[in-house]
Amino acid sequence: MLGYIWQYVYTSFLRYWLKWFIRQATGTCELQRICSGNKPGATRTSKAEYSLRSSKNKVLRGALEASKDQLEKCADQIMKEKNVKPQKDPLFKESLHICLLQITGNSSLYVSVENMRKEVFSSENQEHEAMLLKLWDLLMPTVKLDSRITKQWGDIGFQGDDPKTDFRGMGLLGLINLVFFSENYTEEARQVLSHANHPKLGYSYAIVGINLTEMAYSLLKSGELKPHFYNTVPGTPELRQFHQLYCYLAYEFDKFWVAEEPESIMQFNQYREKFHTIVKTNLQDPDVNLTLTACSKK
Amino acid sequence: MDNLPLEDFSSPSTALQSNLSVTLGGVSKREGNKMGLLSILRKLKSTPDQEVRILLLGLDNGGKTTLLKQLASEDISHITPTQGFNIKSVQSQGFKLNVWDIGGQRKIRPYWRNYFENTDVLIYVIDSADRKRFEETGQELAELLDEEKLSGVPVLIFANKQDLLTAAPASEIAEGLNLHTIRDRMWQIQSCSALTGEGIQEGMNWVCKSVNSKKK
Numbered sequence: 409m410l411g412y413i414w415q416y417v418y419t420s421f422l423r424y425w426l427k428w429f430i431r432q433a434t435g436t437c438e439l440q441r442i443c444s445g446n447k448p449g450a451t452r453t454s455k456a457e458y459s460l461r462s463s464k465n466k467v468l469r470g471a472l473e474a475s476k477d478q479l480e481k482c483a484d485q486i487m488k489e490k491n492v493k494p495q496k497d498p499l500f501k502e503s504l505h506i507c508l509l510q511i512t513g514n515s516s517l518y519v520s521v522e523n524m525r526k527e528v529f530s531s532e533n534q535e536h537e538a539m540l541l542k543l544w545d546l547l548m549p550t551v552k553l554d555s556r557i558t559k560q561w562g563d564i565g566f567q568g569d570d571p572k573t574d575f576r577g578m579g580l581l582g583l584i585n586l587v588f589f590s591e592n593y594t595e596e597a598r599q600v601l602s603h604a605n606h607p608k609l610g611y612s613y614a615i616v617g618i619n620l621t622e623m624a625y626s627l628l629k630s631g632e633l634k635p636h637f638y639n640t641v642p643g644t645p646e647l648r649q650f651h652q653l654y655c656y657l658a659y660e661f662d663k664f665w666v667a668e669e670p671e672s673i674m675q676f677n678q679y680r681e682k683f684h685t686i687v688k689t690n691l692q693d694p695d696v697n698l699t700l701t702a703c704s705k706k
Numbered sequence: 707m708d709n710l711p712l713e714d715f716s717s718p719s720t721a722l723q724s725n726l727s728v729t730l731g732g733v734s735k736r737e738g739n740k741m742g743l744l745s746i747l748r749k750l751k752s753t754p755d756q757e758v759r760i761l762l763l764g765l766d767n768g769g770k771t772t773l774l775k776q777l778a779s780e781d782i783s784h785i786t787p788t789q790g791f792n793i794k795s796v797q798s799q800g801f802k803l804n805v806w807d808i809g810g811q812r813k814i815r816p817y818w819r820n821y822f823e824n825t826d827v828l829i830y831v832i833d834s835a836d837r838k839r840f841e842e843t844g845q846e847l848a849e850l851l852d853e854e855k856l857s858g859v860p861v862l863i864f865a866n867k868q869d870l871l872t873a874a875p876a877s878e879i880a881e882g883l884n885l886h887t888i889r890d891r892m893w894q895i896q897s898c899s900a901l902t903g904e905g906i907q908e909g910m911n912w913v914c915k916s917v918n919s920k921k922k
Contacts, residue, residue: 567787567811573767577784612813615787622786674817676790 419462436497437490443503448642450635451694456507457634465489471508476516476644479508506642513644514634520647521628525581529572536580539587540571546590547601547613565604565613574615581625582618588651589617589658593700596655600662609666611673620657623684624650632691636698656700657687755802758917759824763850764831765843766810769866772900773831774807777910782901787811791821799914815846822855826920827862827913834865834873834897844883851888860892860916862909869899892916 427438434441438459446452460468467489471482483505486492492500529536537556544553547564554560557569566574575582590597604613627633628650636653637645664683670676690696762770771792775782778794788809796803806821808814828850832843847863850856863885865876876897880886885895894912898905 562813567766567813574787576767577786582786612787612789612811615811616789619786619789622784625784672817673814674790674820677792678790680789 423462424464437492439486439490439504440492440497440500443500443507444497448503448506449694450638450696452503453507453510453638454635454694456504457511460511472511474508474512476509476512479512480505482508509643510638510641510645513641514628514631514637517637517645517647517650518628521581521625521650524584524647525577525579525625527580529575529580529583531570531572536583539583543583543587543590546587546594547598561614563605564601565611565615565617567612567615571614574618576618578618578621578625582621585621585624585651585654585658586614586617589655592651593655593659596659596700600658603662603666609669611665611676616661616676617658619680620661621654623680623687624654624657627687627691632688635691635694635696639695639697640699652700653698656698659700660687755797755800757802757804758826758913760803760805760827760829760913761821761825762805762807762829762831763818763846764810765833765836765839765846766812767836768810768831768833768843769864769900770807770810770831773829773864773866773898773906774805776900776903776906777803777805790814798910801914801917803910803913818850819853819855822853825856825859826917827860828856829862829864829909829913831864831866831900832879833867834876834879835867835870837872837874840874840879840882847883851891858891860913860920861888861894862913862916863893863895864900864905864909865895865897866900868897868905869901892919 430441431437436444439456442452442455442459446455457472460472463469467482467485471479471486474482483501486504487494487501494501529540531537541553544561544564551560551563559569561569561571568574601613603609604611604616624633633653637649641649661680661683664686665679668679668682670679687698690698762774764770766787771785771788772782774792774794775785777796788807790809792807794805794807796805808818808821830847830850833839836843851861863879863883865874865879867873874882876895880895885893894909894916896905896909896912898909900906
């Protein structure tokens with residue numbers, strides 16, 4: 409209870425008085441101090457985000473909603489509003505601009521990912537079909553598919569004869585992630601598949617992959633991925649970086665599963681939760697970097 | 707005594723009301739003297755509802771997980787294929803329904819039997835629009851009904867996905883599955899759409915009714 413009262417008093421009054429006082433004493437505004445006092449990445453950008461969000465100034469809060477190409481102008485406006493002279497702090501504008509790109513980038517990335525998720529896999533769409541067949545060829549280069557509808561899909565971990573029903577709530581996003589992993593980390597993907605096809609410790613490669621897409625998606629949606637992107641992308645994160653994160657999850661989950669040696673596939677959800685907790689704990693670390701470190705072909 | 711929360715007495719829950727007559731005797735005999743009336747009431751309130759074990763089975767892509775999430779009033783837009791199983795507890799009509807949703811892909815059907823023990827009601831979910839697999843789903847159901855551990859267990863068949871234009875009506879499915887030949891247990895077929903929620907309440911009412919009549 410006391411904590412709540414303190415927090416209320418602090419955010420509504422004390423914070424402003426304190427800021428004003430420091431400003432008078434040091435001659436720099438809070439954003440300047442954040443940018444000069446923290447190295448680029450999650451610590452700096454998260455602080456800047458908090459500062460902008462709790463600002464009473466419309467220009468500062470407005471910058472959080474601006475589109476990508478407006479952000480440079482926003483940085484200029486903020487500097488004018490806060491009376492920051494470019495000559496005095498030449499690095500500030502670029503730092504602020506990057507922070508703004510990163511902060512607004514998270515929601516624009518979510519919009520792109522959400523659109524991809526909402527696109528339903530359709531057998532009538534030739535692009536979709538081609539992607540599905542490409543996935544097969546990348547994972548099973550030496551085996552030919554007998555036909556489009558075949559039990560063979562089970563060999564790469566789909567549930568039945570026709571993978572189309574397995575995409576469900578993740579739509580095309582699930583397929584694109586699977587293809588991206590196999591295409592950019594072919595060795596690793598095949599290695600993971602071979603673990604998944606282990607007779608005792610195995611799991612269904614493709615549907616576990618779709619499940620991990622769901623994990624990546626909800627982490628993005630909740631904002632929990634922000635520190636990772638702030639640390640790894642000095643600008644707006646793109647879809648590619650989201651797919652990269654999926655690759656990390658697919659590879660790391662497999663490593664985790666193999667190390668844990670679960671009794672059977674029926675334990676999947678328990679271990680998924682355990683893995684989910686580990687990922688979320690890692691994301692609490694301000695230096696978090698969830699990049700697949702295995703050697704990749706570019 | 708002082709730290710008893712007041713709301714325990716001011717607003718007795720429905721659970722308290724319905725369990726009062728049943729449980730009061732038992733508690734007061736054993737512990738009544740020591741505990742006093744207030745703590746008895748408090749204890750009664752926390753008396754759990756009767757637990758019911760419900761097994762949700764059916765082929766993959768039938769809609770079991772969507773149904774489960776609907777029952778628990780959760781978001782159904784991000785569902786992925788079930789690897790393993792999901793379990794949720796739902797309160798309904800004085801029961802605590804523990805619903806086990808087991809993945810339906812062929813590879814894990816052999817594990818279904820690990821979940822048969824102590825099942826009170828079997829719910830079998832069918833994709834009414836997937837006519838190509840009616841035979842397969844019928845076979846799986848017939849095998850389940852032959853299982854010794856499930857003998858006498860009431861079965862509710864959900865003819866799901868009635869929101870799709872191509873869905874077969876429940877009557878056609880009942881005929882195709884020869885449901886009228888079932889003699890050794892209570893059964894019911896209910897058309898529903900796990901997506902829109904239509905028909906689910908009716909089905910669950912039957913589930914609660916069949917648990918009640920089994921008790922008697």
